[in-house]
Amino acid sequence: MTCHSSDSTETIDNERRSETESRVVDSDQSRIAAAMRDLKKTGWYWGSLTANEAKEILQDAPEGTFLLRDSSQRDYLFTISAMTSAGPTNLRIEYKEGKFKLDSVVLVKPKLKQFDSVVHLVEHYVLLSRTSIRGGSGGGGGTGGGEPSPALTPPNGAVQLLLTTPVYAATPSLQHLCRISINKVTRQVQDLPLPNRLKDYLSDYAYHV
Structure with a gap:
């Protein structure tokens, strides 16, 4: 049987808490960075x-x-x-x-x-x-x-x-306006008879506005 002092237990708890907070910060940074990428488009x-x-x-x-x-x-x-x-x-x-x-x-x-x-x-x-x-x-x-x-x-x-x-x-590009129009009428971009490169462009901004 292994015993931990109260100080050791508190240290472990603090480390776990720190790891959790670090993961939350990383997650927030990733979400905000993704939001910024979409916004710039x-x-x-x-x-x-x-x-x-x-x-x-x-x-x-x-x-x-x-x-x-x-x-x-x-x-x-x-x-x-x-x-x-x-x-x-x-x-x-x-x-x-x-x-x-x-x-x-x-x-x-x-x-x-x-x-x-x-x-x-x-x-x-x-x-x-x-x-x-x-x-x-x-x-x-x-x-x-x-x-x-x-x-x-x-x-x-x-x-x-x-x-x-x-x-x-x-002034937005004609390509950007076209993909908005296309995304307004379908969510099944991958099923369209288009080159994969064009499908990727349409999927890169799958919004209606």
């Missing part, structure tokens, strides 16, 4: 844009126009700047326990969906907004989760936030 990620600069870009845009930028607040990684019926507004994206979700009022937070990818998050709310507009109501039909549109209400609760049309930082 979108064309509507503007990087270190300030809130005032985003406001100027969106000032004369129609409601639903949006862009994504780095958050100016240290506790958040990204911010969605969007045009609403009351003017430009900002909605932060928080990262916690390996997931991205919108930051909103406390009562709404439990209802907000979580995503592995920032682009997936934005895509979800774009589809939600477009469905809401087509349906002429605030319902979230067609999103699969039945999430109500109040999830797209900014923290002040003043106006509904729609995300429909991204603002590109630079």
Whole structure:
């Protein structure tokens, strides 16, 4: 039988805790790095844009126009700047326990969906907004989760936030726009009668926005 002193047991516990924390940090870094790779392919990620600069870009845009930028607040990684019926507004994206979700009022937070990818998050709310507009109501039909549109209400609760049309930082390539269109009509890219190289390009950005 082997006995450990309390000091030895505490040392082992600390080492295990340190290993667990290290794995969590590595996992977070990998997820954030993957999110950044996807974002840089979108064309509507503007990087270190300030809130005032985003406001100027969106000032004369129609409601639903949006862009994504780095958050100016240290506790958040990204911010969605969007045009609403009351003017430009900002909605932060928080990262916690390996997931991205919108930051909103406390009562709404439990209802907000979580995503592995920032682009997936934005895509979800774009589809939600477009469905809401087509349906002429605030319902979230067609999103699969039945999430109500109040999830797209900014923290002040003043106006509904729609995300429909991204603002590109630079003119996107025709190839990129084509793969978005193709991915909108099929999720079975590998079954298409196309060269493997082209299939890889389509799969490299399998989003609708």
